[in-house]
Amino acid sequence: MKESYAEYVKHYSKDLPASLVVFLVALPLCLGIALASGAPLFSGLISGIIGGIVVGALSGSHTSVSGPAAGLTVIVFSAIAELGSFELFLAAVVLGGALQLLLGFAKAGIIGLYFPSSVIKGMLAAIGLILILKQLPHFLGVDMEAFGEMAFADGEGGNTFTHFFYALQHIQPGAAIIGFLSLGILILWEQPVIKQQKALGILPGALLAVLAGVGLHLLFRSIKPEWAPNSEMLVNLPVLHDMEAIKTALSFPDWSGLANPLVWKTAVVIAIVASLETLLSIEAVDKLDPLKRHTPKNRELRAQGVGNMLAGLIGGLPMTGVIVRSSANLASGAKTKMSAVYHGVLLLTSVMLIPGLMGYIPLASLAAVLLIVGYKLSKPSLYRQQFRVGYNQFLPFIVTIAAILLTDLLTGILIGMAVGIFFILRANYQTPYHYHGEEEDEAQPGKRIKILLSEHVSFINKASLQTTLDHLPDGAFVTIDGSRSTEIDPDALELIYDFQTNAKERGITLELIQIPAPTGAGGH
Template sequence: MQRVSPVRTLTNYKSAWLRQDIPAGLSVFLVALPLCLGIALASGAPLFSGLVAGVIGGIVVGLLSGSEVSVSGPAAGLAVIVADAIAKIGSYEAFLVAVVLAGLFQLVLGLIKAGRFSGFFPDSVIKGMLVAIGIVIILKQIPHALGRDNDYEGEFEFQQLADGENTLSEIYRAIETASPGAVVISLSSLLFLIGWERIAGRSTRTFFKNFPSALVVVIMGVMLNEFFRISVPSWYLGDTAHQHMVQIPTIAPGKNFFSIFDFPDLSALSNPSVYAIAATIALVASLETLLNLEASDRLDAQKRVSSTNQELIAQGVGNMVSGLIGGLPITSVVVRSSANVYGGARTRISAVLHGVLLLVAVFLGGPLLNLVPLSCLAAVLIMVGYKLAKPTIFRKSYKDGWSQFIPFIVTVLGIVFTDLLKGIALGTVVGIIYVLYTNFQSTFRLVREGNQVLILVEKDLFFLSKPQLKEALGSLRTGDQVVVDGQKAAFIDHDIYNMLYDFQDVAAAQGIQYELRDVNLSTRRRPREEVLVNH
């Protein structure tokens, strides 16, 4: 039975929670800002489209969400789909029609309660996804920390779109071309964050727990870069026009407020490709959202369980609004959600606040935020990645046994060396295969005392048990007195049923006494007490 979070509206919100939600919202904003811009670049879409999607994901989806800690926005996993779709349809305005339709499809999925399918993903795969995302964040941010910003922020695929490198070769190139200024800023920021974290863990003062350390790091990064400009020009990373900085687009002089928005070209409704693209976006975005929602619930310190159907409805509304005003497709995003949780968020107010701050940044804060070096934001993201992929998580998963560790590690490696969806698919398939394999190793037990043989069925017999059972029957010898007891099985597969009965002729020919007890195609499930009495 699914529990739901107790805070579903703002009517019972406690003002005391603002001490946690405001700093968390600010931290998420600083993480989301470069990601929104980077994903827009990777998608081949206008820069403002990423910011618009971030604003809608924060405010609209945040208010309607089925989760108190999940944060939505443009997703790296959709970047390739978006880029291909824009090229196929021919214009970004026509693509926006597909985004609106995708939102409508998601709304329908939520209304028909399709969110229940999230329960089919193994727990070990969800754990692996969180760890893998943490590792990918660290690996992808190392080049930015070293001053190599050729790759888009927010691109999580192993094979990079921007420069033709992969995750590992990009790190090698970054080491070769490391910028002293970026290294000093990122290392100083990282050391500061580690020190702040330790002080917050030991101190009884609430200041260190509630004040957003990410904000201090950003201010420190700006000040260091300005110091380099004056004192060490060769270390200076540049100003608002350089790739090493946050680059929020500004409204061109003479343009009005509405000039930053793109609107759907409704004539695209006559193009069949639009509907296929909309369905693809809806399915992929819904899958990512459901997976990220499961992951967010796992991170939530209060262990609330989100409403998956409500989340699909929220995502549907969000994508419809985003598409109508020129935004990219939206999903729940683990990077933002984990930054939100680790920032101390209590409720959805933090997600809404991050959306409001993105809105303010678009219209008022561009010139100031464009002074922020990406290297200091890389340090913030590296800390988030480490918290997701702590070594203790590997040890715990290993101690849980091979049935948990193998799908876990396959998911981790799959995501790190391919992308999120492929890694999840690989981990899920391996997890299901491993569960099936281990489960059908113990469906029956063969007990031998001399020539007395009992084949005791321990659970239902499906077709996957056929090879082991066939091997057991083949091991019987002339003179054996064999009883096959199927009393505990509520279901026996038709192939196995035929095989057991066909063996009667083989047993007679080989001089084996062979008896079947309670072996039926549809065995009535007996009460536990009756089974115990009969045995």
């Protein structure tokens, strides 16, 4: 533990500035996701605070950030409507967290290792594109939807692209100017000339962009009020001036829901979807980590379970590991998990002490921050890199992006997984073994053929192996070598020994090397 504390102190100068950026990204997302979920505004902030402080402290991830997830908004909205009570929904959140805790102890985190990298990269790129498209209206000063909502369609006849074109026709000049100024500062702060200056490099570009936005907003209010963004284009926090106000802002579970099957159904859905999104996010963040550290998946599930139980107990939304905030954390130079904890403390401090001051921040400045994060997730170089690898990687990658854009995060990932699995199965079907043939010699007339089985021979390879054995020339000398195989499926073994029985009728001499004896058709 002493080494850990020493590490946290050592990287304090990196983690604290990064936490400021994550705080600026998380604040509007927490609020927007609560609005999109049809839940009390404060519920999103509660989850952001718990996700930062509690989950951040319990997690084994160095750079992941947890909080309310945009991918859960549809589930939350539907569940609250179906249950008819936010308090009943909170009971489901607590139960869902308990199920996640059990999954962690059952070591279910390994499932995240079975997602192809092409699908994970596609998820990152799609989130980047959605982030860009969804923030453009706010960047231009058009208040249309919950800030941070990720779905392609809004359920009211509109979608991401119609909102984008609507925004171009309804630009609010003041907000647009603030947005472009903030974006310009962010781009400038990415340039080597700034990064090479130690004094300037310490200051996070996102913080400067937001401060510039606040300053310009106040300037517009003084000299050109009609250009100043209205209240809907500014951050809006509840004012918690005393304990009574805090009690009013909090909500508590209705435990009568324990007898309601719908509450348990909701809990199971929350546990499964939140766990899957967390594992995918963790896998993606680990790939982005320049130090290539690996997060203990089961510990992460346990941390998320504790976080969701606590959030449900005091009126918070369900949370997951979230790639947008985690990516912002990494991009801002975070080195340890204390950055996530610090961002949770900043959220708590802002909610308790300065809700009025936060109300001066234009959403256009925050949208500019997210535009940069989105670009970093979906750089053109990523597409070129995936294309060069080959179509078996590029197609799952591009299909995942298209599916997420046109449906939602979870559905898109499942579609991408289906395509990725197809190529995996296709590759396994084609390469269950190496086939080596030699011409006959005078001492032993007949073609000599060696079939060297791969490390894993599964039932998927049965058809390919059957075709090869059927087309062996009569009178050949055939060797089937399983010395490299660690596992041969019983179906494949049965096929090989059936061939041994029939080979004599075709004049084929068969030699088996390290092929285990079958123990029965279809069984070990």
